[in-house]
Amino acid sequence: MNEALIGKAASFPYIIWDMDGTILDSMRYWLSLGEDYLIRRGITPPEDLRETIESMTLEESAAYFQKEFGIGLSVPEIISGFLTMIADEYRETIPAKEFAAEIIKQAAEHGSRMCVLTTSDHDLAEAALRRVGLLQYFEAILTAEALGMDKRSGAIYETVMEKLGYVPAQTLICEDALYAVRAAAEAGADTGVKVLAFRDIANAGDWAQITALADYAEEAD
Numbered sequence: 360m361n362e363a364l365i366g367k368a369a370s371f372p373y374i375i376w377d378m379d380g381t382i383l384d385s386m387r388y389w390l391s392l393g394e395d396y397l398i399r400r401g402i403t404p405p406e407d408l409r410e411t412i413e414s415m416t417l418e419e420s421a422a423y424f425q426k427e428f429g430i431g432l433s434v435p436e437i438i439s440g441f442l443t444m445i446a447d448e449y450r451e452t453i454p455a456k457e458f459a460a461e462i463i464k465q466a467a468e469h470g471s472r473m474c475v476l477t478t479s480d481h482d483l484a485e486a487a488l489r490r491v492g493l494l495q496y497f498e499a500i501l502t503a504e505a506l507g508m509d510k511r512s513g514a515i516y517e518t519v520m521e522k523l524g525y526v527p528a529q530t531l532i533c534e535d536a537l538y539a540v541r542a543a544a545e546a547g548a549d550t551g552v553k554v555l556a557f558r559d560i561a562n563a564g565d566w567a568q569i570t571a572l573a574d575y576a577e578e579a580d
Contacts, residue, residue, distance in 0.1 A: 374462075449486055454491065460491070476519055
């Protein structure tokens with residue numbers, strides 16, 4: 360691991376953390392969830408399903424499935440189906456990423472204030488972070504759904520900083536997905552916030568674009 364980058368990241372007084380693909384090695388589970396859900400209902404998933412729903416919240420994904428595939432369930436019922444399928448993985452299986460865990464622990468030693476901003480379910484996020492021993496380092500778990508926003512715009516990060524009293528010029532945003540790194544960089548252009556990009560199985564094809572946008576990037580081992 361790049362100790363210099365870990366030390367640099369951990370030195371920020373305020374850090375906003377994405378969870379899936381950043382703190383947790385969970386994207387491999389999410390990548391196949393939509394396809395698995397449709398297959399269980401006897402529906403053949405379109406080839407571009409993963410790309411279509413990648414940046415959607417759970418509520419948006421459920422509404423898309425309802426409309427696009429004619430699923431005769433309410434949005435909450437579809438979300439419940441998603442969460443039932445993946446809940447056990449969060450509660451029992453999904454590991455933390457060593458690079459992220461080391462930054463979090465060092466930042467906590469420095470007295471940094473940290474929060475999680477996720478598009479996942481709050482209760483599952485809390486359960487997973489508690490299981491991997493990282494929950495105590497975060498002052499809040501915020502979800503895109505609860506905020507009524509998404510990570511396609513830098514506005515969500517600006518809202519979180521304002522809500523928690525983070526000083527933008529002293530804040531680091533940790534993300535992995537291209538759309539989220541782009542939005543975080545957009546927030547940085549307006550506020551001075553910095554962005555650290557994390558490598559993940561799901562972003563390999565976008566890594567060149569991601570590193571061009573981010574201020575810092577996790578290096579290959």
